[in-house]
Structures are given as structure tokens and as C-alpha cells.
Amino acid sequence: MLALAPRFTEAEEKAQRATRGMPQPRIKDISVIECQPDGVRLTVVKITTDQDGLYGYGCATFTQRADLVKPAVEKYLKPLLLGRTTDRIEDIWQSCYNSSYWRNGPVLNNAISGIDQALWDIKGRQAGMPVYQLAGGKCREAADCYGHASGADFQDVVESATKYMAQGFRNVRVQVGLPGMAGYGSAHGTSALPKAYQPLESGPFYDPAYDMRRTLKLLEICRSQLGDEVQLLHDVHERLTPNEAVQFCKEAEQYRMFFIEDPLSPENIDYFRQIRQNCATPIAMGELFNNPHEWQPLIEGRLIDYIRVHVSQTGGFSPARKIAILAEQFGVKTAWHGPGDVSPVGHMANVTLDLVSYNFGIQEYSHFNERTQAIFQGCPEMRDGYLWVSEKPGWGIEIDEKEAAKAPFVASPLNGGWGVIRLRDGTVINQ
Numbered sequence: 420m421l422a423l424a425p426r427f428t429e430a431e432e433k434a435q436r437a438t439r440g441m442p443q444p445r446i447k448d449i450s451v452i453e454c455q456p457d458g459v460r461l462t463v464v465k466i467t468t469d470q471d472g473l474y475g476y477g478c479a480t481f482t483q484r485a486d487l488v489k490p491a492v493e494k495y496l497k498p499l500l501l502g503r504t505t506d507r508i509e510d511i512w513q514s515c516y517n518s519s520y521w522r523n524g525p526v527l528n529n530a531i532s533g534i535d536q537a538l539w540d541i542k543g544r545q546a547g548m549p550v551y552q553l554a555g556g557k558c559r560e561a562a563d564c565y566g567h568a569s570g571a572d573f574q575d576v577v578e579s580a581t582k583y584m585a586q587g588f589r590n591v592r593v594q595v596g597l598p599g600m601a602g603y604g605s606a607h608g609t610s611a612l613p614k615a616y617q618p619l620e621s622g623p624f625y626d627p628a629y630d631m632r633r634t635l636k637l638l639e640i641c642r643s644q645l646g647d648e649v650q651l652l653h654d655v656h657e658r659l660t661p662n663e664a665v666q667f668c669k670e671a672e673q674y675r676m677f678f679i680e681d682p683l684s685p686e687n688i689d690y691f692r693q694i695r696q697n698c699a700t701p702i703a704m705g706e707l708f709n710n711p712h713e714w715q716p717l718i719e720g721r722l723i724d725y726i727r728v729h730v731s732q733t734g735g736f737s738p739a740r741k742i743a744i745l746a747e748q749f750g751v752k753t754a755w756h757g758p759g760d761v762s763p764v765g766h767m768a769n770v771t772l773d774l775v776s777y778n779f780g781i782q783e784y785s786h787f788n789e790r791t792q793a794i795f796q797g798c799p800e801m802r803d804g805y806l807w808v809s810e811k812p813g814w815g816i817e818i819d820e821k822e823a824a825k826a827p828f829v830a831s832p833l834n835g836g837w838g839v840i841r842l843r844d845g846t847v848i849n850q
């Protein structure tokens with residue numbers, strides 16, 4: 420008699436026991452872990468269940484208003500959810516989403532994201548599987564990433580990009596400093612500020628036309644000095660006027676960009692059509708989106724090539740999965756927002772989405788310093804320009820709360836807020 424292979428693995432048996440009439444875990448406590456291990460405020464929600472040793476973590480990081488997310492969780496979602504079983508993730512998500520009546524705002528979406536991702540973590544720990552297995556398994560082994568090359572002047576950026584390429588990165592975002600101005604994503608330029616650009620008042624200021632010309636020069640230099648192979652990306656950070664954005668994307672076409680990110684602000688998304696009518700430069704947009712009415716038209720109209728939402732700003736893993744599937748139907752790829760103001764739990768959710776989504780595009784990479792890794796044990800691993808997902812159950816991350824307590828939010832003039840930048844004449848820029 421042939422010894423038949425056991426029908427189920429031990430993990431599958433465990434998962435079945437967990438669901439076959441066994442009592443589902445119930446939410447016993449919901450707490451918020453806050454820390455600032457690398458200059459940026461991070462927020463993570465922890466759900467503890469009534470089953471010993473069963474808990475989960477979810478990223479709820481909205482660094483500019485971090486102090487508002489904690490009460491949103493503690494005062495509103497915790498009373499709503501205590502005692503609920505943890506198995507019905509979508510039902511809990513919809514309950515939280517509708518419980519504030521007014522919805523789709525960044526604070527509440529982040530609070531819901533913390534709950535949502537923690538429930539996925541719990542379900543994975545219960546099943547003895549990483550979350551990517553619960554979402555259908557891998558389409559690819561690891562997530563191809565891009566690094567942040569920057570510098571005060573052109574050659575500094577070329578050197579910074581060369582370092583990333585030497586580490587095996589195939590894709591590099593390039594940002595250059597602006598002399599005397601508040602550029603995005605790089606140190607200030609060192610050359611003197613042209614007289615004509617002197618601002619009327621002191622404080623950080625910026626000139627869109629100057630930046631546009633300087634950045635196009637940067638792209639020309641990077642393409643000529645770094646060669647044709649490397650994929651170049653650039654983040655406009657919604658600082659140009661709509662027409663300048665159309666001009667910029669059109670001019671950038673000759674440099675064969677991987678994508679130009681955030682050429683427009685969310686208030687001007689109707690101009691994406693004009694960019695499409697003028698050039699074939701690939702476009703990425705989305706980190707500032709919170710509302711389905713922002714990403715739906717761009718995806719359905721095929722007006723962007725990469726959807727780049729900040730996952731916790733949309734409400735977590737569950738909605739992001741739906742965005743990825745919607746985008747796949749329209750040929751739009753994913754490029755989840757992955758800056759320093761996403762916690763390692765959120766980065767693991769990003770990499771999980773990267774691996775299970777057929778229409779993965781690229782993953783933004785941010786380095787985890789030693790302090791961060793001491794708090795978040797099991798951060799996604801970076802190797803040769805790829806991010807690798809944890810094979811441990813759930814997100815595969817354990818948080819040392821004692822270590823987290825040693826890195827509290829640091830008081831700052833803006834409480835972690837985003838600084839105001841103005842034009843020469845003092846007009847505030849939406850950036």
C-alpha cells in the first residue's frame with residue numbers, strides 16, 4: 420500500500436483547527452506604539468487577542484499629524500472593536516470606515532490601517548503563514564527597488580547614483596539641490612543664488628521655473644554620465660504649475676525616464692490628460708491620495724502608469740489590495756510610497772503587495788537604521804537592490820516596546836509637521 424503523502428501540512432492542519440469550530444480569537448486590547456528612531460515619527464497599532472501569545476501589528480504612520488492618530492485609535496476604534504473576533508477583517512474595516520460618518524481623511528484612514536494590518540498579521544500568525552500566502556502567494560521572488568540619489572550639485576547626484584548602482588540598484592531617483600532655495604529631496608545647492616531670484620522676505624522659498632530648468636539639466640547629465648541602462652526616476656513633488664508640469668514631462672521624454680512622480684498636486688489631477696496628450700513619459704502619482712475619487716479616474720483613464728499611494732493613507736492592506744487589482748485591469752502598475760515615514764511594518768505590507776500583485780511596478784526603498792532595526796525586529800531585507808519579504812507568519816516582525824520607549828517623539832517647532840515653502844513673492848506652494 421503506497422504511503423500517501425499527508426493531505427495537509429502541519430501548518431494547514433493548524434489553520435484548519437483554527438477555523439473548524441474552534442473559538443475565533445477576540446480583541447482583548449488595542450494599543451498604539453509610537454517611536455522616532457530615525458528623525459521621523461512612526462505610529463504602529465497593536466491588537467492583542469484573548470488567545471495567549473496571539474497579537475498583531477499594523478502601520479498607522481501619518482508623521483505630520485502623528486499626535487492625532489493615537490486618539491483616533493484609542494478613543495474611537497478601540498471602544499468600537501473590543502470583544503470582536505479578529506477573523507472578519509473586511510467587515511471590521513467597513514465598520515470602522517463608516518463609523519465616523521465623514522470618511523476618507525488621512526487621520527482616520529491611518530487609524531483604520533493600523534487595525535487592518537494588525538488583523539492580517541494575526542490571521543497570518545494563526546495560520547502559521549506569512550501574509551503573502553494568505554493573499555495568493557508570490558508572483559515574483561523579491562521586489563525591485565529604487566534608491567534616493569541626491570546632492571547639492573549635478574556631480575554630487577551622479578556620485579550618489581553611482582554608489583547605488585554599485586550596490587546593485589538598477590533604478591535610481593535623482594534630485595538636485597537648488598542654490599539658496601528649498602529644493603525637494605536634496606541638500607541646498609552650493610552655487611550662489613542668481614540675483615533675479617532674491618525673495619521679498621526671508622524663509623524657505625522656491626522658484627518652479629528655475630527648478631524645472633535645473634532638473635532638466637540634471638536629467639541630461641545623469642543620462643549621459645550614468646549610461647543608457649540605469650532607470651532614472653524623478654519626484655517633482657507637485658511643485659510646478661500644471662502647465663510647467665506638462666512642459667517638464669514633455670522635455671523629460673528624451674531622457675527615457677522610468678517615471679516622473681507627482682508632476683501635479685491632487686487638486687490638479689484633471690491636467691494629467693494634457694500630459695498624456697503631449698508625451699509618453701511614464702507618470703507615477705498617488706502618495707497624497709486618501710480618497711477613491713482621486714485614484715479611480717487616473718486608473719480608469721489610464722492617465723498614469725504607476726499608482727503610488729501611501730498604503731496607510733488609503734486605510735491599509737485591504738484597500739491597497741483592491742487598488743492594485745483595479746489598476747491591473749487598466750494596465751497600471753504599482754509603486755507603493757515607501758519613504759522614511761512608513762514604519763517597517765508598513766514597508767513589509769508594501770513588499771507583500773509587491774509580491775502578490777501581478778501588476779507590480781517598482782518599490783521605493785528607505786534604509787532602516789540600527790535604532791529602527793532594534794525596535795522593529797525582522798525589517799524587510801535589502802539585497803542587491805531587491806527587498807525580500809519575511810517568510811515568518813504574519814508580517815514576520817516583532818516590536819521591542821522597551822526599545823521603542825527609548826525613542827519617543829522628539830518635540831519640534833512643527834511637531835513633525837511639513838514646513839511651508841513659498842514663492843519669491845511669498846505665496847505658499849501646495850507641495
Ligand code: GCO
Nearest residue numbers: 482654656706757758760783
Ligand atoms: C517620496 C515622498 C516623500 C514625502 C514624505 C512626506 O516620494 O518618498 O515624496 O519624500 O515627501 O513622505 O512625509
Ligand code: MG
Nearest residue numbers: 654680681706
Ligand atoms: Mg514623492
